Amino acid sequence: MELVLKGFGEVVKTVTFRVRRYDPEKKEMPKYMEYKVPVQRGMTVLDGVLYIKEHLDPSLAARYSCRMGICGSCAMIINGKERLACQTQILELNKDLIKVDPLGNYDTVKDLVPDLNKLFKNHESVKPYIVREEAEPYGEYIQLPEEREKYALFTECIMCGACLSACPTMATDDLYLGPQALAQAYRYIADSRDAGFNERLNLLDSKHGVWRCHFAGACSEVCPKGVDPALAIQLLRGVLSKNVFIKYKQNPAKLGPERASIKEVL
Amino acid sequence: MAIENKKGWISWFNPIKYGFDRWLFAMHRFTGIVIGLYLMAHVFETSNILRGPLTWNNVMVFLDWPFGIHFGPYILSALLLVVVFHALNGLRLTIVENGLMLVRPYRPEYPYKPKSLAGWNFALKIVLGILMIVISVFGIVYIFTGVIL
Amino acid sequence: MRESKIMLLQYLTGLFILVLGTFHMLLLSVLAPTSNKVLYQYASTNHTLIGGTLYYSTVTAIYHTLLWGSIFELLLTFLVFHIFNGFRIILSEQFPGAKAEKVITYSMLILGLVIFIWGSRTIVLMLLQGGI
Numbered sequence: 001m002e003l004v005l006k007g008f009g010e011v012v013k014t015v016t017f018r019v020r021r022y023d024p025e026k027k028e029m030p031k032y033m034e035y036k037v038p039v040q041r042g043m044t045v046l047d048g049v050l051y052i053k054e055h056l057d058p059s060l061a062a063r064y065s066c067r068m069g070i071c072g073s074c075a076m077i078i079n080g081k082e083r084l085a086c087q088t089q090i091l092e093l094n095k096d097l098i099k100v101d102p103l104g105n106y107d108t109v110k111d112l113v114p115d116l117n118k119l120f121k122n123h124e125s126v127k128p129y130i131v132r133e134e135a136e137p138y139g140e141y142i143q144l145p146e147e148r149e150k151y152a153l154f155t156e157c158i159m160c161g162a163c164l165s166a167c168p169t170m171a172t173d174d175l176y177l178g179p180q181a182l183a184q185a186y187r188y189i190a191d192s193r194d195a196g197f198n199e200r201l202n203l204l205d206s207k208h209g210v211w212r213c214h215f216a217g218a219c220s221e222v223c224p225k226g227v228d229p230a231l232a233i234q235l236l237r238g239v240l241s242k243n244v245f246i247k248y249k250q251n252p253a254k255l256g257p258e259r260a261s262i263k264e265v266l
Numbered sequence: 267m268a269i270e271n272k273k274g275w276i277s278w279f280n281p282i283k284y285g286f287d288r289w290l291f292a293m294h295r296f297t298g299i300v301i302g303l304y305l306m307a308h309v310f311e312t313s314n315i316l317r318g319p320l321t322w323n324n325v326m327v328f329l330d331w332p333f334g335i336h337f338g339p340y341i342l343s344a345l346l347l348v349v350v351f352h353a354l355n356g357l358r359l360t361i362v363e364n365g366l367m368l369v370r371p372y373r374p375e376y377p378y379k380p381k382s383l384a385g386w387n388f389a390l391k392i393v394l395g396i397l398m399i400v401i402s403v404f405g406i407v408y409i410f411t412g413v414i415l
Numbered sequence: 416m417r418e419s420k421i422m423l424l425q426y427l428t429g430l431f432i433l434v435l436g437t438f439h440m441l442l443l444s445v446l447a448p449t450s451n452k453v454l455y456q457y458a459s460t461n462h463t464l465i466g467g468t469l470y471y472s473t474v475t476a477i478y479h480t481l482l483w484g485s486i487f488e489l490l491l492t493f494l495v496f497h498i499f500n501g502f503r504i505i506l507s508e509q510f511p512g513a514k515a516e517k518v519i520t521y522s523m524l525i526l527g528l529v530i531f532i533w534g535s536r537t538i539v540l541m542l543l544q545g546g547i
Contacts, residue, residue, distance in 0.1 A: 024270065080283045104273040114271070153371040166284060168291055171273040173508040190371075207516065211422045212508060214294070215363055217287030217383045226378025231368060234382065238365020240419045275509065295505065302498040309491075309534040315478065316540055319471035323464045330455050331462055338455075353433050360426045408444050412453030 011038040015090060017048055019060065020101045023110050030108075032099075033057070039090050045098065046074050046085035049112065061111040069224060072160030076112055077101035082162035082222040103165040118174075119161045122181035125203060128188060131196025136266065138258040141193040147253075154187035154232050156225045163219035163229050175208040179219035179229035182210055186236040195252040201243075210236055286391075287383050290355060297352040304345060339409050346405045354394040362387050425500055428493040435490040442468075442477065449473045479545025484538055491534045499527035 017037050022030035035052045043051075049062045064074040067086045074085040079099055090098065106114035130141075163179040164170050170178055177185075185204055188194050204210045213233045220230040239248055278292040314325045330338035361367050367386040404415050444452060447468035456466035464470055477483045503523045507516055 080280070102271060104271050104277070105269060107270045118269075150371055153374060156374060165273075168278045168288060169508055171277045172275055173511045174269055174272075175511040176508070205417050205419050207418055207507065208511065209418065211418045212504070213363075214291050215287065215359060216284070216291035217380065218284040220380030220382055221285045221288070223378065223380070226374030226376075226380070228374070228380045228382050230380065231371065231382035234363055234368055235365045235371075237363055241364050241423055244417075244419050244423055298498075298501050299505070302502055305494055305498055306530055309530055309537070313533060313537045315471075315474060316537060322471045322474070326455070326469050327462055327464055342454075349436070353436065356429050357433060360429060364426070405440070409454065412451075414444055414452060 007041050009040060012041055012091065013096075014038050015048075015095070016097050017052060018097060018099045019049070019052070019112070021060070021111055022102075022108050024108065037090075041091065043090050044086050045076070045078050045083075045088045045090055045093075045100065048090055048098070049085060049100065061109075061113050063113045070158065072158035072224075075103055075160035075162040075165070075224070077103060077165065082165050084160060084162075084224045087224055103161055105165050105167070105170045106161065114161065114165075116159075116161050119159060119164055119178065119180060122177045123159065123184060126177065126181045126185040126188075127196055127200055128181075128184045130188065130191060130194045131199055132193075132252060133195060134255075137255050138262045138266070139256045140259075141253040142256050143192050143253050147192040150192075151187045151190040154183050154190075154227055154229075156227050157184065157229075158225055160224060162222045162224060166218035166222040168216045168218060169212050169214060173208060173212060176212050177203070177209055179213070179233060182213065182236060183227060183229035183232035185210075186232040186239075189236065189239065189250075192251070193253045195250050197248055197250050201240075204236070205240060210240060213237070285383070290391075294352060294355050294359070297348045300345075300348050301352055342409045343402075343406045346409065347402055350398050350401050350405070354398050358387075358390045358394055361390065421500060425497060428497040431493045432490065432497060435486055435493070438486060439490060442483070444468065447473060448476050475541065475544075478538070478541035481542065484542045487538050488535060491531065491538070495527045495531045495534075499523045499530075 014036055017035045018032050019035065020030055021033050022028075035056050037048045037051050037056075039048070044067075046062075046064055046067060049060065050064075053060050053062070062074065062076075062085075064086065065071040066073070069084050069087045072084070075082060076085050077083075077100070078085065078088055079093060079095060082103065085100075100112065102108050102112045103114040106116065106118060109115050157180060159180065161180070167176075167179055169176050182204070185200055189197050189200065210233060213230075215230060215234060217230045220228045223229065242248065278288070278295070281289055311325065311329070315322050329341075330336070332338070367390065369381045369385050372381055408414055438446075443454065449466065449468055449470070451466050453467045454469055455464060456470070457463065458465050467473070478487075500523075503519055506519045506523070510519065
């Protein structure tokens, strides 16, 4: 029996892609180039970009990996808003002209590839791991499901960097930590197993730390995973402003029973 | 080294792509700058009171009728709008920026509408917005007619 | 000072300004010490001020009261802190960097002091004229 999918593989319409082309190695200003792309049902913007690369202009550079919204490589500014190219249906945009820009507030490596070094550096600087005083444990730290709910939302981050591009503070302030790093800082501070609040405090409370957020909410608006970094930053600020009066105390979770299997591996 | 693709302050005034809160941010900053510059002018203006009744009254009349046009009430109305907006939005920001009246961390669900901008935060925006309109109407009516509603 | 303390002061001064500023606005309308509560009362023939809440004698009457004088002084203090700290934040976001930071902080400090002294001078001298 042959299964016939209605309309599958048919070209529905032709849209124009206006793509920002820029190569820092050539001493040229960024320019926009237009490509006509036939659109089939179910085609994403990333498919459109790859169509251009395969059929029209092989010199176009774009970064992508999983094509299913997991890796966070293909964040671009599509029609003025930061989105994952692989999660944006061309037909759902409902426009004949699709403007594709690389993420703003970053250096550009080439064309649609932003240099995310800043994002990773800022992320690393807030110590995105559980900080404990004791040595490497041979068991798990004990955590209740309710305690996990306090930060579970912020673990969904895929580090696509869309929030830093949408952030209005980041648009002018290079030294700002950015929504992603601050949300991850809160994720670890709110974690009941963590004891590293004081180690992170100096950086978070600095001149370009958490207080340079002005709750414009753009980071949450564009986040492709619904992480809501703005919420994390405001909650983190709540912790910091209470910390002025009463020193914030973390009660790091207790260590569970030692496991022989872990000892063997280590 | 400067960031090549930096968007700059002009991107704050992008009115449609990012939703209401970013627009509020831009307006809060803009009104803040306006009020700050006004304070400097105001301190200079009020220091004229030390120079006697004639100077003071002349300055007041000049500010009400700059260059022979009755423009003073419009300036005062615009200033009132700016001040009321900054005051009420600042009140909201004082609350929410210290982590109060916000939702607890939740589980994200498609289509991923951020809940930090909704809920009590949104209710505050509505209530303070209505309050802003009411105060502005009272103020502007007073400025133009001298009638205290 | 730590940024969190500065920002806490920023929020607190904001709240105080909200309260005192409301009085300042009411003073121009409801609370004005004049029988005719209009901003400007002109003579019928030409643009000569003959009364209103911004008339010289009304304003001096306000300035000569110790209560209003101290409210103005407090309002000025909070406003100068709030505004120049706000300017510092805006400028340091616009021009990030350690060197620019220093220039911005000190220039805002000096400018704020100048405005504060200038405004206080008006208030204090007016109070002294009123016999306090």
